[in-house]
Amino acid sequence: MTDEERMSSIEMIRKKLRAVEYLGLSFKCSFKFSIEPETVGEVKLCSYSELQNITDFKSASLIQETLSGRLFHGTIGEGSKTRPALVKTWDFLRPEDKRHAQHPYKFCDEIELLTDEKANTHPNLVKLYTFCWDTRLAAVYDEKFTRVLSDVLLADHFGWDNRINVATQLADLFAWFHGKRIAIGSVTPSCVMIDEELNAKVFDFGFVSNHVNEDCEIKVKAEVGNDDPEVSLGMFVNFLLDTGKRTMKSDIYIFGLLLLELINKEKFKFHEGPWFLQSSIQDEAKRSKKGLVHECFKEVDDGTASEITRLTLKCMDFDPDKRPKMKDVFYALRAMRARGEKRKRDENEAEKKKQLP
Numbered sequence: 026m027t028d029e030e031r032m033s034s035i036e037m038i039r040k041k042l043r044a045v046e047y048l049g050l051s052f053k054c055s056f057k058f059s060i061e062p063e064t065v066g067e068v069k070l071c072s073y074s075e076l077q078n079i080t081d082f083k084s085a086s087l088i089q090e091t092l093s094g095r096l097f098h099g100t101i102g103e104g105s106k107t108r109p110a111l112v113k114t115w116d117f118l119r120p121e122d123k124r125h126a127q128h129p130y131k132f133c134d135e136i137e138l139l140t141d142e143k144a145n146t147h148p149n150l151v152k153l154y155t156f157c158w159d160t161r162l163a164a165v166y167d168e169k170f171t172r173v174l175s176d177v178l179l180a181d182h183f184g185w186d187n188r189i190n191v192a193t194q195l196a197d198l199f200a201w202f203h204g205k206r207i208a209i210g211s212v213t214p215s216c217v218m219i220d221e222e223l224n225a226k227v228f229d230f231g232f233v234s235n236h237v238n239e240d241c242e243i244k245v246k247a248e249v250g251n252d253d254p255e256v257s258l259g260m261f262v263n264f265l266l267d268t269g270k271r272t273m274k275s276d277i278y279i280f281g282l283l284l285l286e287l288i289n290k291e292k293f294k295f296h297e298g299p300w301f302l303q304s305s306i307q308d309e310a311k312r313s314k315k316g317l318v319h320e321c322f323k324e325v326d327d328g329t330a331s332e333i334t335r336l337t338l339k340c341m342d343f344d345p346d347k348r349p350k351m352k353d354v355f356y357a358l359r360a361m362r363a364r365g366e367k368r369k370r371d372e373n374e375a376e377k378k379k380q381l382p
Contacts, residue, residue, distance in 0.1 A: 028141070031066040035137050038065075038158060042129035066140035068153055073160035078102070080112045088170055091229045092211065093128050099165060101154060109169035110154060111228065115162040132162045134233040138207065139164070149198040151218075151228040166228060171221065175214035178286055185322040186365050187223050188287045193358040194225045199280050200351035208234040208243060208273050214286060231279075232271075242270045274345035280354065281340025288333055290319040303343065310334050324368070329361060 064070065071079075080086050080099035088096040094116035101110045115128040139145050139153035154167040174191065177183040195217065202209055210231025218226040234243045285306065286293060293302060310316045316334030318325050336357055342348050 028143075031140060032137070034065045035133060035140070038136070039130075039133045042133065042158070065136065065156075066142060068140045069155055070159075071155045071157050071165070073157060075155075076112070076157040076159075076161065076163055076165070079110060079165055082114075089173070089215065092213070092216065092231060093131055093229075094162075096170075096228070098170060101165070101167065108167075111151070111166040111168050111170055113164050113166065113228065128162065131232060132158070132164075134235060135164065135230065137235055138233050143205075147198055147201050149194050149225050149227060151226050168218070168226060168228070170218065172219055173215050174217040174219055174225070175292070177219060178214055178292060179290060181321070185325055186362075186369065189358065189362050189365055190223055191217075191219065191225050192284055192287050193355065193362045195227070195283060196280065196351065196355035196358050198225075198227060199276055200355045203273055203276070203351050206235070206237055208232075208237050208241075208271070208276055209279075210234070210271070210276070211279055212283065214283065214292075217283075237273065239273050242272060272345060274348050277340050277348040277351055277354070278342075278345075280351065281337055281348075284333075284337050284340060285317060288318050288322075288337065290321065299343075303341065306341075307338070310338065329364070332357070333361065 079101065080097045082097060086097045086099070088098060088111075090096075091113060094114035097112040097114070099110035099112040100107050115132045136153075136156055139151075145153070151166040151168050154165045156164045195212075199209070210233070212227060212230060216227055216229035218228055220226070232243075234241075237243060282293075289306075306317060313320070315322075315325065315327065315330035317337055318330040318333065336349075336354065339347065339349050340354060
């Protein structure tokens, strides 16, 4: 299938879902479409009955809620062989709720991203196996669930080197998205899966915006997850119009929030608003010798602590034009990771020498 045919298939799905919204139908009720087109890109659609063979949607299969629905354990069967899978739904509970009304659009935007062979090649992004828009909006990822970043954020065993490794992977993914002209909206620690080897996989986003650039202003009709100050302010000022605006620079603020929680070893109360958060972290950065780095990370020298504190604050600057580019954030974190790996090698060598007779 050519890329033009793939986009035509996605547009067909968009039109049918818009028709459902226009008629005011609730996705809580049953709706049926002919499974057309049968494939999008190289990904084959599945019917609702086929989806039920992958997961039963019962409480025992439920993993967690997501930014737009729920995540379930599933099983992919191919002949006599089976393997674990993840099933993510976009739950459409009340059409009059502006957050739920965006779910069909979010569904189509993510399917567009994950069926694009040129874009969907990053190792830290989940791989789409199939998806369904018959009766229920759902995507099946060819991934085994392990744990999410929010599960280990406060854990002592999730040490500094591990945190910088995960932060570097996520910065690489964000920079890669921006290089492909894709903005992704909110990504929280509960959107990131971590395996035993500490490889990160992002499976959920606030809003995927394809074909954008740094000058684009993306309309936001509802806040999902954590968002940056200009979106929050825009939603407040324009509450009568029910819209705000975000840009690629908004993603950098979102990354700053992730980095903050990783280095500070704390889950922040973002619902109190970006202004309160900004004031509290600036005060902490001034008070503490290690800035925003938690005091338990004894191996972090003052220079590294100061560097990563400045980087975090730059990403979270209220002025979008003062935020760095994601590729520069990635380069900075990669250099820190390399220094950490060298420190660890040197420590291991020193320990071996001590044990020599």
